[in-house]
Amino acid sequence: MIKIEGINKSFGKLHILKDINLEIENGKTTAIIGPNGSGKTTLIKIVLGLMESDSGKIFVNEINIKKGVGYKNLIGSMPQIARFPENLRVGELLEMIKDLRSRKNGVDKELFELFKLEQEINKKLGALSGGTRQRVNAALAFLFNPDILILDEPTAGLDPISSSALKDKILKEQRNGKTIVITSHILSDIEELAENIVFILEGKIIYSGTVKALIEEKGKRNLERTIASLMESNGNEHNS
Amino acid sequence: MNTILKIIKYELRDVIRSKWILIYFAFLFMITEGMFQFSGSSSKVLLSMINIVLILIPIITISYGIIYMYSSREFTEMLLAQPINRKTLFTGLYSGLALPLSIAYIVGIGIPFIFHGVEENTQIPILSILLLSGIALTFVFTSLAVLISLSSDDKVKGLGIGIFVWLFMAVVYDGALLFGSYLLSEYPLEKPMVGMTMLNPIDLARVLLMLKFDISALMGYTGAIFKKFFGSPIGMLFSTAMLLLWIIVPYQIAKRIFVRKDF
Numbered sequence: 001m002i003k004i005e006g007i008n009k010s011f012g013k014l015h016i017l018k019d020i021n022l023e024i025e026n027g028k029t030t031a032i033i034g035p036n037g038s039g040k041t042t043l044i045k046i047v048l049g050l051m052e053s054d055s056g057k058i059f060v061n062e063i064n065i066k067k068g069v070g071y072k073n074l075i076g077s078m079p080q081i082a083r084f085p086e087n088l089r090v091g092e093l094l095e096m097i098k099d100l101r102s103r104k105n106g107v108d109k110e111l112f113e114l115f116k117l118e119q120e121i122n123k124k125l126g127a128l129s130g131g132t133r134q135r136v137n138a139a140l141a142f143l144f145n146p147d148i149l150i151l152d153e154p155t156a157g158l159d160p161i162s163s164s165a166l167k168d169k170i171l172k173e174q175r176n177g178k179t180i181v182i183t184s185h186i187l188s189d190i191e192e193l194a195e196n197i198v199f200i201l202e203g204k205i206i207y208s209g210t211v212k213a214l215i216e217e218k219g220k221r222n223l224e225r226t227i228a229s230l231m232e233s234n235g236n237e238h239n240s
Numbered sequence: 241m242n243t244i245l246k247i248i249k250y251e252l253r254d255v256i257r258s259k260w261i262l263i264y265f266a267f268l269f270m271i272t273e274g275m276f277q278f279s280g281s282s283s284k285v286l287l288s289m290i291n292i293v294l295i296l297i298p299i300i301t302i303s304y305g306i307i308y309m310y311s312s313r314e315f316t317e318m319l320l321a322q323p324i325n326r327k328t329l330f331t332g333l334y335s336g337l338a339l340p341l342s343i344a345y346i347v348g349i350g351i352p353f354i355f356h357g358v359e360e361n362t363q364i365p366i367l368s369i370l371l372l373s374g375i376a377l378t379f380v381f382t383s384l385a386v387l388i389s390l391s392s393d394d395k396v397k398g399l400g401i402g403i404f405v406w407l408f409m410a411v412v413y414d415g416a417l418l419f420g421s422y423l424l425s426e427y428p429l430e431k432p433m434v435g436m437t438m439l440n441p442i443d444l445a446r447v448l449l450m451l452k453f454d455i456s457a458l459m460g461y462t463g464a465i466f467k468k469f470f471g472s473p474i475g476m477l478f479s480t481a482m483l484l485l486w487i488i489v490p491y492q493i494a495k496r497i498f499v500r501k502d503f
Contacts, residue, residue: 011502048321051502072323079321083314087257088250096250100243100322124257 001026001179002047002148007056009042016042018203020056024196029170029180031194031211033187033227039203040183041080044152048077060148073102076146080153082137086126090117090136093125097140105145112139114165134158138166142173149173149180155189167193187224199227201234243324247332252340254315260304261340268292268348273355282358286366289349290449293370294442297377299406301341305385306402308337310395317503330498334491338382342375349374369452373445376483380441381406383490390497409442430465437466441486444479 002024009017016039024030032040045051047058049065049072057064060071084093098107112118115135120128128136134157141149151170155163170180170193184190190197190211197214199207207214207230211223220226255261271292275285312333319329349371358364384405392398417436421429437443447470469475 045503050317050320052500069323069325072321075321077321079317083317085250085254085312085315085318087254092250092253096246097322099246099250100319100324102323 001059001061002181003059003062004043004047005057005059007043007046007058008054009039009046009051010054016203017046017053020200020203020205022198022205022208024179024181026179027177028196029174029182029194030196030198031190032181032183032198032200033185033190034200035231038200040200041152043200044077044150044181044183048072048075048150073104073144074146075148075150076141076144077150078137078141078152078154080156082133084125084133084136086124088125089122090125090128091121093136094121094140094143097143101144103144105147108142108145111135111142111166111169114169115139115162130157131159131162135162138162142169147178149178151180151182153184154182155184155186187222187227191223199230201231206230206234243328244332244335247319247324247329248336248339251312251315251332251336254312255308255336255340258308261344264300264304264341265344265348268296268345269351272349272352276352276356282353282356282363283360285352286363286370287453289370290446290453293374293377293449294446295410297345297374298381298410298442299403301378301381302385302388302402302406303399304341305337305382306389306398307395309333309386309389310398313503320503326499327495330495334382334386334494337386338379341382342378345374345378346371366452369449373448373483376487377441377445380483380486380490383487383494387490387494387497390494390501409440413440414443434466434469438479438482441483444483444486448476448479 002022004020004022004024007017007020008015020039020043032043034040042051046053047060047065049069057066059065060074063071065071088096115138117132117135117139120132120136125133125136138151138154138158141151149170154166154170158166167189170182174180174193180193182190182194194211196209197207197211198205214230215223215226218226218229220229272285272289275288276282279285279288316329316333320326353367358367385402388401388405389398392401417433421433437447447466451467451470470479
C-alpha cells in the first residue's frame with residue numbers, strides 16, 4: 001500500500017502539489033489522471049524518490065520512504081520518457097539492473113518475449129528507435145516481478161500490437177494481485193485497466209474513488225464524458 | 241562499497257565507448273612519443289610535458305566532465321529509481337569519471353617513457369611528480385566539473401562557466417598576479433605571492449613541477465623564496481594539502497547538491 005500524507009511541492013513560485021492526501025489500495029489498479037501540468041508526474045517522481053517533497057510523508061508498505069532506499073526493491077517503474085545510457089547495450093542494461101536489485105521475486109521475462117526484444121539485445125540503447133526504447137522501458141518495469149508497478153503513460157509511443165500486449169500483461173499482473181499505479185491520457189485504456197481513479201487538477205485532488213462510482217455519480221455514458229463534465233464544473237468554479 | 245564498484249563498472253563501459261577518452265589517450269601518447277622522436281632526450285621531453293600537464297589536463301577534464309555529467313542525466317535518473325543510495329551513486333559517478341581520465345593520462349604518457357626509458361635515475365622522481373600532479377589536477381577539475389554541472393541545469397551555461405573557470409585559473413589569474421606585483425613592486429611581495437599561488441591549483445602544480453626541475457633560478461629572487469618555502473618539507477606538505485582541499489571541497493559541495501536535487 002502506498003500512503004501519501006500532506007505532500008506539498010513547489011518549484012520556485014509555482015505551487016505544483018497542494019497538500020495531497022491519498023491512499024493507494026493494495027492489489028488494485030489506480031489510475032491517476034489530470035491535464036498536462038497538473039502534477040501527476042511530479043507526484044510519481046516524489047514516490048520514486050527522484051524528487052523530494054517540501055513537506056508531508058509517504059509510506060510504502062508502512063515504511064516511510066525517507067528511511068532508506070530499500071523500498072525501491074518493491075517497485076517496478078516505467079518513466080514517461082525512457083532515458084538510458086546511450087553507449088550501453090540492451091543486454092548490459094538488463095545485467096546492470098539485475099546486479100543492483102535484490103531479486104526475491106525472481107525474473108519475469110514475459111514482456112521481453114512478447115516484445116521480441118531478444119533480437120535487440122546486442123544493440124546500443126542510443127541506436128534504438130523511440131518505440132523500441134519504450135518497449136525496453138516497459139519490459140524493465142516488469143522484469144523483477146515487483147509487488148508494486150508504477151507506470152507513467154505506459155502506452156504512449158507504442159504501436160497497437162505492443163500497446164495491447166502491454167495491456168494484457170497489466171491485466172495479468174492485476175489477477176496476480178499486484179498493486180498498480182498508472183497515469184494516462186487515453187481514457188479508454190483507463191476504463192479497461194483501472195478500478196480506482198484519482199483526478200488531479202492544478203495540484204489538488206478533485207476526485208478519488210472507483211471509476212464505476214464516478215461515472216454513476218455524474219450520470220454520463222462513459223469515462224471521457226464524465227471527466228469532461230468534471231473538468232467543466234471545476235473550471236466554472238474557478239471562474240465564478 | 242560493492243554498489244559503488246558496480247556503478248563504476250557500468251559507467252566505465254559507457255564512458256570508454258564514448259571514444260573521447262580514447263582520443264584523449266591517443267593524443268597524449270602521440271605528443272609524448274613525438275617529443276621523444278624529435279628531441280631524443282628524456283629530460284627535454286619531461287620539461288615540455290609540464291606545459292601539456294598544466295594546460296591540457298584542466299581544459300580537457302573540465303569540458304569533458306561537464307559534457308559527460310549532462311549527458312549522463314539519463315543514467316542518473318534511471319539509477320535513482322533503483323534501490324541505490326544517492327551518496328553511493330554520486331561516489332560512483334565521480335569515480336567513473338575521474339578514474340578513466342587519470343588512467344588515459346598515465347597510460348598515454350607512461351607507455352612512451354617505458355619504451356624509451358629515462359637517461360638518469362634522478363629523472364624518475366621527476367616523472368613521478370609529473371604523473372602525480374597530473375592525476376591531482378584531473379581530480380581537482382573533475383570535482384569542479386561535477387560541481388558546475390550540478391549547479392546549473394542549462395548545458396550551454398554550464399560549459400561556459402567551465403571554460404571561464406579554466407581560463408581564469410590558467411591565464412587570467414597569473415596575469416592579474418603579475419600586474420599586481422608590477423603595480424606594487426615597491427613593497428616586499430614574496431610572501432603574499434606564495435600565498436596567492438596556493439590559491440590556484442594550476443599554479444600549485446606548476447610550482448611543484450618547477451622546483452623538481454631545478455629551474456626556479458630562472459624566476460630570480462621570487463624563485464628563491466618559492467624554493468625555500470615549497471622546497472621545504474612543510475611547504476611540500478602544505479601545498480599537497482591545498483591540492484587535496486581543491487579536490488575535496490568542490491566534491492563535498494557537489495555531493496550536497498546531488499543528494500538534494502530534484503530529477
